[in-house]
Amino acid sequence: MIYVHWIFVLIYAIVIVGIILAVLMDNRQPAKTMAWVMVLLFMPVFGIVLYIFFGQNTRKMRLISQRSLDQLAKRQMLEFAEQRELRVPDRYRTLVQLFANQSLALPFKDNEVELYTDGYQFFPALLQSISKARHHIHLDVYIFADDPLGRLLSDALIQKAREGVEVRVIYDDVGCWRVPRRFFERMRNAGIDVCAFMPVKFPAFTSKVNYRNHRKLCIVDGIEGFAGGMNIALRYVKGIRGGALPWRDTHMRLRGSIVYAMQRAFLVDWFFVDRTLITNRCYYPPMPWRISNDCLAQLVTSSPIAPWPDIMQGYVRILLEAKRYVYMQTPYFLPTEPVLFAMRTAALAGVDVRLMVPRHADSHLLEWASMSYVVETLEAGVKIRLYESGFNHSKMLACDDELCTCGSTNIDFRSFENNFEANVFIYDRPTTLRMKQLYLDDEAKSVDFNEVEELCHRPYLHRLMESMFRMLSPLL
The missing domain is CATH 3.30.870.10 (Endonuclease Chain A)
Structure with a gap:
């Protein structure tokens, strides 16, 4: 009986090694791979539970022939x-060809x-x-x-x-x-x-x-x-x-x-x-x-079992090809690295990039986790508007008076990588102008982030908590 616990330790070690090998073979982004390896090594048992619920990569699965x-x-x-x-x-x-080829x-x-x-x-x-x-x-x-x-x-x-x-x-x-x-x-x-x-x-x-x-x-x-x-x-x-x-x-x-x-x-x-x-x-x-x-339109769907994150790729391309402006609304702002990079690049190139998020989210955890991303985009010149007349759950984008999209996709990890989503992309000037006007009407009910004193001068402990919650953003 003295060796029974060693049997459990051996089984646990085999399970951990097997999961780590599965994570490595997924060929994810190096940062994500390292994060999961660290979780599995330094969070005994709980790390396995987290992986079972949130870590398995389904993008390569074929659930529909x-x-x-x-x-x-x-x-x-x-x-x-x-x-x-x-x-x-x-x-x-x-x-248009990107969406048509992929899905x-x-x-x-x-x-x-x-x-x-x-x-x-x-x-x-x-x-x-x-x-x-x-x-x-x-x-x-x-x-x-x-x-x-x-x-x-x-x-x-x-x-x-x-x-x-x-x-x-x-x-x-x-x-x-x-x-x-x-x-x-x-x-x-x-x-x-x-x-x-x-x-x-x-x-x-x-x-x-x-x-x-x-x-x-x-x-x-x-x-x-x-x-x-x-x-x-x-x-x-x-x-x-x-x-x-x-x-x-x-x-x-x-x-x-x-x-x-x-x-x-x-x-x-x-x-x-x-x-x-x-x-x-x-x-x-x-x-x-x-x-x-x-009025030309495409319905674009994305899912974790599709070969590529279609809607996310569409957002990246729109941002990088924009000439004058891109106005966006999302209730939750936890962007993937490609979208964050595209937003910063467009803003630094002189494009009028505006992002509207609720002044207060319906989840304090999500609100705190998104704050570090908001500050990062501000530093690149993105204009952040905080909607104050209720909770703005809208997911829309308008670009250069010629292209707009609306649907179920938030600008966050969950929508771009984990959820089954659907957005309609519309290539039409009159419709885009109407969508743009909706944004401007909401902007009149919003406040500029830089004008909110309590947000611009958050205490150190508050900013530390935001950075800690940011690490959880792929799971939120």
């Missing part, structure tokens, strides 16, 4: 991809975009669209709250299911961890197909608790879609009550050919959660809208 992806895309969507007189702006031709994010012309900045605008439009559905409703959302608004929307979906409309709902299992299961069971019992994205069940899916579906997409009858940053929750409409901050966000209603790309993205997610391959042409119907304009 290429054959299935081809069937979901090429058989239907590509039939509509040959668009006459499709003109891609010369300036952004390489960016089949094809450009679609002839689109209309309607912008919403709060729940009072967005949810009535969504409910109106749902009420007009005749064939199907596809909803892909991170949070579907069991609150008065969530129940109102679920009632609307149940009513359409009873009318014979196909209704499919994907919700994220971690995003909805507070939502009682009976909320979704009620919809299932009414004939709605409801699936949780990557349910977290110990121990099978423990390693994927860090990889969540953060997308917010809704497609109605294959002819109209919604995308942006809003979840299904009352926080977007209740405003200041009981001390709660109102949530400001940006969401879009899209009509035109871009809806085909949104449909394809949903059906890929549906195959992922339900293993049902939906390839019928009825989900890609001819558009009833007579739209003829130069």
Whole structure:
């Protein structure tokens, strides 16, 4: 019995060596590799737990076969991809090609975009669209709250299911961890197909608790879609009550050919959660809208299982190719090194780079961790605005009056590397000018970082804590 503990030590050593070899073979950035090796060596047991939950590299995994992806895309969507007189702006031709090559994010012309900045605008439009559905409703959302608004929307979906409309709902299992299961069971019992994205069940899916579906997409009858940053929750409409901050966000209603790309993205997610391959042409119907304009759009999705971080690469290229300005909004600012480098480079080159973040985040930990990044960009000339009229949850970018994007992607490690995200990139001057105006309207409700005395002269211990929390930014 005296040697039993040595057996456990030997087993532990073998496990540690095996994990370290796996980390080395992933060929990550040297800094990340060294960080994980240090954690595993100097944090016994706890280091293994951290690696199981947050350290495994899923980017090389193939959770959906290429054959299935081809069937979901090429058989239907590509039939509509040959668009006459499709003109891609010369300036952004390489960016369009980048997205198209990496994730089949094809450009679609002839689109209309309607912008919403709060729940009072967005949810009535969504409910109106749902009420007009005749064939199907596809909803892909991170949070579907069991609150008065969530129940109102679920009632609307149940009513359409009873009318014979196909209704499919994907919700994220971690995003909805507070939502009682009976909320979704009620919809299932009414004939709605409801699936949780990557349910977290110990121990099978423990390693994927860090990889969540953060997308917010809704497609109605294959002819109209919604995308942006809003979840299904009352926080977007209740405003200041009981001390709660109102949530400001940006969401879009899209009509035109871009809806085909949104449909394809949903059906890929549906195959992922339900293993049902939906390839019928009825989900890609001819558009009833007579739209003829130069509004070119691409739906770009990114995920930890894709070969490349598509949306992050798009942000980097936009920043490095900008000539006049780049205006960005994000609720959480924990940028990856390539994005941070691109922001600093653009600002030092004389581009008017502005970043808007909330004056107070909904998490003190995230607020502290982001502060060191904010200071670093300030030193390079990036203008930081702090939104004070509530919590700004908007994720948008406008560049040079010609290009804009809006979707579910935050400027942080989690969105760029860990989450399943979706952004619409729009190459259109009128739409970009409207998106730019939204930013400027929010800027009027913001304060310059350099004007906040308490932030510019933070005590040493405060700055030390920020630097310590920065080390955790890849996990936040």
